[in-house]
Amino acid sequence: MQKDTATTHGLTNHPLYSIWKGVMHRCYHKTHTSYRYYGKRGIKVCDEWHDPPTFIRDIERILGSRPEGLSLDRINNDGNYEPTNVRWSTYSEQGFNRGLSKNNTSTCAGVSWNKKANKWKAQMVYNGKNLFFGYFEDFNEAVDARMGAEKELLG
Numbered sequence: 001m002q003k004d005t006a007t008t009h010g011l012t013n014h015p016l017y018s019i020w021k022g023v024m025h026r027c028y029h030k031t032h033t034s035y036r037y038y039g040k041r042g043i044k045v046c047d048e049w050h051d052p053p054t055f056i057r058d059i060e061r062i063l064g065s066r067p068e069g070l071s072l073d074r075i076n077n078d079g080n081y082e083p084t085n086v087r088w089s090t091y092s093e094q095g096f097n098r099g100l101s102k103n104n105t106s107t108c109a110g111v112s113w114n115k116k117a118n119k120w121k122a123q124m125v126y127n128g129k130n131l132f133f134g135y136f137e138d139f140n141e142a143v144d145a146r147m148g149a150e151k152e153l154l155g
Contacts, residue, residue, distance in 0.1 A: 009053050015065075016056045019072050023081055024050070043074075046082040063088055093154065110146040111139070122146040126153055 011017045026038040027045050037043075049055040059072070062083055066072075070088040072081075079085040114121040119135035120142035133149055136142040 011052050011056060014056055016059055017052060019059075019066070020049070020052050020055045023055075023072070027081070041078075043078075044080045046080060049081060058083055059086070062086070108143045108146065110150075111142045122149075124149060 023045055025032045026034045027043055028039055029035060030039065032039075049058065063086065067088055070090060071094070073087055073089040073094045074081060075085050075087055110122060110124045112121050112123075113119075114135060117135045119137055120139050121135055122133040122142040122145040124131050124133075124146060131149065133145040134142075136145065
């Protein structure tokens with residue numbers, strides 16, 4: 001009797017399986033819409049987590065079950081998916097963890113030069129809302145306003 005080469009792990013209906021699949025696709029499938037933000041930047045998945053049962057077991061052991069409304073996030077945005085670099089977080093929290101926009105020339109997320117006002121502008125998006133913190137003559141004042149708001153909102 002020939003062994004079936006398409007063995008299954010029986011986890012396709014597990015809530016964390018779709019997370020594993022998304023992580024793997026973003027990091028390794030060049031046709032995935034987010035590949036440029038992950039795999040193309042060199043973001044990888046640790047070798048052990050290429051195996052779905054190991055990934056699911058480790059995530060549940062390290063982080064527990066996925067809380068409602070949260071998704072898997074890398075603590076260090078430039079780091080790999082590995083046991084010491086993952087957490088559950090909201091989409092707003094993940095937004096703060098992103099690198100600078102390619103259009104940002106100020107070196108600080110949420111701070112930009114406004115030509116019309118001829119001043120630095122501090123702002124952020126939080127829970128889907130645009131928050132404006134003001135215009136500032138001094139770049140460092142705008143950075144302080146943005147960082148202060150981030151600490152207040154995120155703790």
